[in-house]
Structures are given as structure tokens and as C-alpha cells.
Amino acid sequence: AQSVTQLGSHVSVSEGALVLLRCNYSSSVPPYLFWYVQYPNQGLQLLLKYTSAATLVKGINGFEAEFKKSETSFHLTKPSAHMSDAAEYFCAVTPSGSARQLTFGSGTQLTVLP
Amino acid sequence: EAGVAQSPRYKIIEKRQSVAFWCNPISGHATLYWYQQILGQGPKLLIQFQNNGVVDDSQLPKDRFSAERLKGVDSTLKIQPAKLEDSAVYLCASLGDGHNEQFFGPGTRLTVL
Numbered sequence: 756a757q758s759v760t761q762l763g764s765h766v767s768v769s770e771g772a773l774v775l776l777r778c779n780y781s782s783s784v785p786p787y788l789f790w791y792v793q794y795p796n797q798g799l800q801l802l803l804k805y806t807s808a809a810t811l812v813k814g815i816n817g818f819e820a821e822f823k824k825s826e827t828s829f830h831l832t833k834p835s836a837h838m839s840d841a842a843e844y845f846c847a848v849t850p851s852g853s854a855r856q857l858t859f860g861s862g863t864q865l866t867v868l869p
Numbered sequence: 870e871a872g873v874a875q876s877p878r879y880k881i882i883e884k885r886q887s888v889a890f891w892c893n894p895i896s897g898h899a900t901l902y903w904y905q906q907i908l909g910q911g912p913k914l915l916i917q918f919q920n921n922g923v924v925d926d927s928q929l930p931k932d933r934f935s936a937e938r939l940k941g942v943d944s945t946l947k948i949q950p951a952k953l954e955d956s957a958v959y960l961c962a963s964l965g966d967g968h969n970e971q972f973f974g975p976g977t978r979l980t981v982l
Binding site: 759764787789791796797798799800801804806845847853854855856857859860861862 | 873875878900909910911912913914917925960962964968969970971973974975976978
């Protein structure tokens with residue numbers, strides 16, 4: 756069984772400020788972890804993924820995430836927010852080995868203030 | 870490489886009517902998924918196909934929802950009859966053998982009045 760908890764359904768940051776979106780997971784087997792972004796009226800786009808290699812994963816648009824097994828966390832960060840980062844972000848987990856059984860969190864809506 | 874295609878993008882129907890959504894996955898991708906995304910929630914898996922066979926439909930409300938992938942390529946999801954609580958975005962995704970990333974289509978936004 757696997758699950759994802761995203762703390763904070765809404766996060767607001769000022770342009771240029773640090774972005775931190777929290778994700779904690781539960782999995783009975785070693786996981787793969789993903790962050791997806793969804794812009795209004797669009798599908799999900801992969802930001803980055805952890806697949807048992809390096810624990811610090813770099814993705815597109817300057818985002819990165821660190822897998823911390825001891826904390827069962829996979830938080831998403833970006834040093835400096837841009838207006839174009841405003842979107843909904845989803846963390847997802849699947850048993851390691853493939854992306855066949857994704858379980859999503861409930862999402863975090865990121866607002867970037869000018 | 871073309872992405873996952875879905876149509877229509879938007880659909881408005883009245884309750885008790887029927888509706889169908891179409892998905893064409895990335896060429897060569899054997900695994901196809903339908904997800905339901907209710908406003909304010911993450912996507913929830915409805916059904917998973919491997920080629921033209923169903924792998925997992927445990928969360929599909931089979932009294933009103935049906936899906937098929939007859940030739941192992943494109944797929945259709947149908948709702949008959951629709952209820953108000955079916956208002957959601959229906960996402961299609963595909964996965965290629967040996968890949969570890971699902972690719973998502975733009976979704977169909979269904980509004981049931």
C-alpha cells in the first residue's frame with residue numbers, strides 16, 4: 756500500500772522568494788517518487804523524478820527535490836520563484852521498478868505574488 | 870514524438886445523459902490509464918489497460934462507467950448515465966515498456982448539470 760500527503764493545499768510566495776512544497780509518502784516497498792505540475796486547463800507535466808539513483812534530483816525550470824528515506828519526504832524546492840511558476844503541483848509515489856501504479860497527493864496550489 | 874491526445878477538451882451535459890471520451894496514447898505505448906480528477910483533488914486511477922486487456926479496474930464505478938481499448942491503441946471511456954458528482958477532469962496517460970514515466974494528455978473537462 757502507498758500514499759502521499761502534501762502539506763498545505765495553498766502556498767503563496769513573493770516573486771524571487773524560495774519555493775518549498777512539502778510531500779511525505781508512505782510505502783511498504785522502496786518507492787519511486789515524482790513531482791508533476793499542472794497549469795490551468797492542461798494535463799500533468801513531469802517536473803522531476805526519483806528512481807533510486809541520486810537522492811537530490813534536479814528537474815526542469817530550476818526545481819529540485821531531495822529524497823529523505825529517514826523522514827519519508829520528497830519536498831520540492833526552487834531558490835527563486837517566478838510568476839510563471841504559479842500552478843498546481845502534485846507529488847506521486849509508485850513501487851520502485853516502474854511507474855505503473857501512481858498514487859497522487861491532493862495537490863498544492865502555488866501562488867506567486869509580484 | 871506526438872503526445873497523448875484526448876477529445877473533446879470540454880463537455881457539458883445534463884444528469885442522466887451519456888458521454889464518451891477518446892484517448893490516443895503515444896505511439897508504441899502498451900499501457901494506458903484513465904484518471905478522474907475532481908476539483909481540488911489529485912488524479913484517481915479509474916482503469917489501467919495493458920495492450921487491449923484490463924489490468925486494474927477496481928476503482929471504476931462499473932454500474933455507470935465503461936472503457937475499452939479494442940485494438941490495443943486508442944481507448945474510449947463512457948459514462949451512462951451521468952451524475953452530478955461525475956463533474957471532473959478525465960485524464961488519459963500512457964506508459965511505454967521500459968520507461969518509468971507516465972505521459973499525460975490535456976484532459977477532458979466534464980460538467981454535469
